[in-house]
Amino acid sequence: MSAQQLRDALGDRIILPGDTEYSTARLPWNLAIDQRPFAVAQPESAEDVVDVVRAAAASGLRVAPQSTGHGAAALADTDLSDVVLVSLSKLRGVTVHPEAQHATVLGGSVWNDVVEAAAPYGMTALHGSAGDVGVVGYALSGGLSFYARARGLAVNSVRAAQIVTADGRIVRATPHDEPDLFWAVRGGSGAFGIVVSLELDLLAIADVFAGMLLWDASRASEVAHAWAAWTTDAPESASTSLRVMHFPPMPELPPFLSGRSVVVIDGAILETDAAASALLAPLRALEPELDTFARMPASALVQVHMDPPEPAPAFSAGAMLASFPPEAVDAWVVAATSTPVLFIAEVRHAGGAAARRPEGAGAIGSVDGEYLLAGIAMVPAPELAEPALAAAHAAVAAMAPWHAPALALTFIDGGVDRALGFGASRERLQQLKGQWDPADVFAAGQPVG
CATH class of the missing domain: 3.30.465.10 (Uridine Diphospho-n-acetylenolpyruvylglucosamine Reductase; domain 3)
Incomplete structure (x- = not known):
């Protein structure tokens, strides 16, 4: 089936490279990935999806589903020249x-x-x-x-x-x-x-005790060692992460982030206010310059991690860690603070129920490892793509002695052996x-x- 035959079968539900809309319809949320599929479909119903799959399969084309394109870097390993990208952005509710x-x-x-x-x-x-x-x-x-x-x-x-x-x-x-x-x-x-x-x-859950603690990155070693020690005894009710974040001087950023490097602990604690505050006491004793941990509506938790609110270009890499002992903390701090690019280095406390496979689980029901390791490098200009990708992988490779034989699939891009996932x-x-x-x-x- 030619491109025109695909158009005849699907009408305006298919967007081809010669169409005006193609240049924007093909874009994923992760703008570092230049995906150029054979065509883009934007179905508005399950029946539209059926029509697209049938038309593509009949023509010998493949099909790739995509909701937002946050994970588009994983799809970058795939040749899209014979693929209809099915953007589900209009199928919401x-x-x-x-x-x-x-x-x-x-x-x-x-x-x-x-x-x-x-x-x-x-x-x-x-x-x-x-x-x-x-x-x-x-x-x-x-x-x-x-x-x-x-x-x-x-x-x-x-x-x-x-x-x-x-x-x-x-x-x-x-x-x-x-x-x-x-x-x-x-x-x-x-x-x-x-x-x-x-x-x-x-x-x-209507409300939750959650927030973040923030210090200047000059205190990264002190804070990281304290958090790592704290997590060894933290109850399963506490899910937190540790990050070093490097920000450029940008007017749209709040003053406490613009042009700075910071170390952040954030997350949620499913306890009463009193119990959560007592649990946080050793970390608050480090006197963060910003402390937002408090009771909040559960719907506000998606704001705590300060992820970019708009599409952005980035490369990332990830691994699971079996442990995070002091020598691993030292290695992580060096990797997190010495990168030459706009970078976020994260260690997220996992384990607990996340590591226990429940009865009736599917192909993935748990993830081994006590911590999740992620390196995310922003790509503000095309010429920085290569160093950004190298920085993300270098941050993960620096922690190789503590890697667990597992992967969290939502934290990896392409170019890796997914068998561990x-x-x-x-x-x-x-x-x-x-x-x-x-x-x-x-x-x-x-x-x-």
């Missing part, structure tokens, strides 16, 4: 079922959609640290939230998925209906189809991929092969 404490979430929805819909009912979700991240990609790839140590990975909150499969059918997958597909998509995500809706369990589930995932998508129609950011 959330329906909350308060009595059952779950929500039905359309495939292009972001976490802000979910937390805003759930808040009036005194509920929230196992959302990411950024509110504009796509729900489907995050949840089905694991999802390590600021509730993770107490409540586990976000993927375990998925109770059903509606998926357009390679043969152009809409399939509902649950523990009882198509259980093999339900197992596979909870970890295999976009490799098995386009998820047009999810049903997610919600948390009966799928672990013991990989072989079964490959078998099921062969059953559900024998022609390899779907190009996933995290392929199971």
